[in-house]
Amino acid sequence: MLVLLALALALLFVDRNTRWLEPTRTWIDSAAQPLRWLSNTPSNVAKWSDQNLLSRSELVADNQRLKTEVLVLKGEVQRVVDLSVENARLRNLLSARELLKTRVLVAELIGVSTMPLRHQVTVNRGARDGVFVGQAVLDGDGLMGQVIAVDNDRSQVMLISDARHAIPVQIAEFGTRLIAEGTGDYQRLQLRHVPPTLNIKEHDLLLSSGLGGRFPAGYPVGRVATIERKSGQDFVEVTVLPTAQLNRSRHLLLLFTEVNPIPHSGVSSSIDSDIDGDINNNERDKADVD
Amino acid sequence: MSTRRLSLVLVLTSLLVALVFSFGAGRSEWLYWKPPIVLLVALYWLLFEPQTFGLVFAFTLGLLVDFVSGAPAGESAMAFCVTAYWAQTLEHRLLHFTIFHQCLLIAGLVVVYQLISVAIDLAIHGGALQLALLYPALSAILVWPFIAGVLGRLHRRSL
The missing domain is CATH 2.40.10.340 (Rod shape-determining protein MreC, domain 1)
Known part of the structure; x- marks a missing residue:
């Protein structure tokens, strides 16, 4: 009993302060993967039936709703373009060094x-x-x-x-x-x-x-x-x-x-490149600076 | 020999099924109420096959639970071990109890288990002690008759 308790304490210590147990953990976790999958089966079945057993009218209604949503979102995206243009301009004014880009x-x-x-x-x-x-x-x-x-x-x-x-x-x-x-x-x-x-x-x-x-x-x-x-x-x-x-x-x-470096010249072209993610444009801007 | 092996197959299967149940996400409002099923199944074997399963069994199983649940290694191992030790001291009496009394004792053991694992969690990460840690003990009361019933029937058949 005491030996096992000491062992547990030692394990807690080792796990807290080193990464020695990582491989074991990964290995056991992968071995337990089928069990995880099995435990997800009820929700997977529910999802499958949701996807495959929908009535036509529901699908049509869903489609309609999604179309509207896409339209609304497209409108918002236009605003985002406008805002990122403005943001880039302001950052440039502040001579910020980098622009964050997310994926x-x-x-x-x-x-x-x-x-x-x-x-x-x-x-x-x-x-x-x-x-x-x-x-x-x-x-x-x-x-x-x-x-x-x-x-x-x-x-x-x-x-x-x-x-x-x-x-x-x-x-x-x-x-x-x-x-x-x-x-x-x-x-x-x-x-x-x-x-x-x-x-x-x-x-x-x-x-x-x-x-x-x-x-x-x-x-x-x-x-x-x-x-x-x-x-x-x-x-x-x-x-x-x-x-x-x-x-x-x-x-x-x-x-x-x-992290994308903002080129410090040519506000408009730098904005283009930031929005499209066009590397060539970016390169050209850098060349301009040089 | 063959009955022994059959019994081992039953033990392994019951533990695997318990693990599968413990992974189940379920509805999050009920998450706090999830009984520690692996512990309950382990307790069943500790109490009814004490000459085969002891503290080392509990420790190993706890360690396995730690590894698959992403808990610090050793946390459940220690909790399983202490709970198993306690269960062993109670073993001779427990078997003569009615199922209702068994449930109460099991709830007590689950409280011990929860307290140890939460204490280790608090010691390592800090955080808040909540009354919610007692919920699994209550749900264990409901689950134990079922586990003891099903495993008991299969167990007797395999002997």
């Missing part, structure tokens, strides 16, 4: 942590798809979390609601910087050290601030849900409802941020 990879949820207090999910993308530790993960509505471990074909994502997680945020309206911590509850984050004088209201949108360099700036994290001012306390207790559907989304987006 996403769609990943599917294949498992959740067996420990309920650990808000950790497994997705079906891994090192082979270029996933890396620390990568930001989104769903359609906002930031979900970050990658904390990567295998060849799978990776573990810690959600922002995990009690061990904290993320730097800013209030969208004013840019005030704060830290949002997970609480172990999917529907609640908590803001750390909010002074009573801060102008914060319910339903205020919080965006990632990009400080700390782990999460890119400007992605929605949550909306202020409750503000509790207790007399005699130094700080206000603010809870936040995450915008991402932390416990419902089955498809996640892995975010790749690439």
Whole structure:
């Protein structure tokens, strides 16, 4: 008994401080893959029947709805083009050195942590798809979390609601910087050290601030849900409802941020290249500078 | 010899099925209520085949759970080990209990298990202690008669 306990403690120590156990972990995890697949069978069957057993009228209605949505989104994209042109111009004025460019990879949820207090999910993308530790993960509505471990074909994502997680945020309206911590509850984050004088209201949108360099700036994290001012306390207790559907989304987006140097001449042409991602244009601009 | 082997096949199968169930995502509102099925199945074998399965079995199984669940290696191993030790001391009495009393004792063991694993989690990562860690003990009360019933029937048949 004591020997086994000592062994467990030693393992905990080794796992915490070294990476020696990684190969074993990867190996056992791959061996358990068929079991994972089996446990997903009910939801896979449900998905299959959803996809294959739809009535025609439902499909037509769905199609109609999607067409409308595409139209709306196209409209928005035009605005985005306009905004990125403006953004590039302003950055150029500020002589910013780089422009962030993002690309996403769609990943599917294949498992959740067996420990309920650990808000950790497994997705079906891994090192082979270029996933890396620390990568930001989104769903359609906002930031979900970050990658904390990567295998060849799978990776573990810690959600922002995990009690061990904290993320730097800013209030969208004013840019005030704060830290949002997970609480172990999917529907609640908590803001750390909010002074009573801060102008914060319910339903205020919080965006990632990009400080700390782990999460890119400007992605929605949550909306202020409750503000509790207790007399005699130094700080206000603010809870936040995450915008991402932390416990419902089955498809996640892995975010790749690439750093593109902004050429310092010819604003208009640099904008073209940034939008189309046309390398030749970029090269030409560099040549112009030289 | 052949009955022995049959029994081992049954043990392995039951543990694999328990692992599959423990992976199941299910609806997230019920996540906190998920009973530690692997532990319950392990407890069944520890209590009803004590001459074959002991602490080393519990430890190995806990380690396996750690590896597949992404927990720090050694966490469940330790929790499994302590729970198994406790179960062993109770073994002689437990077998004479009614199923209802068994359920209460099992709930107690699950609480011990949860407390140890959450304590290790807190020591390593910090975080908040929640009442939710007791929910699995309650759901274990509901699941135990089922596990004990099904495994008991299969077990007796294999002997």
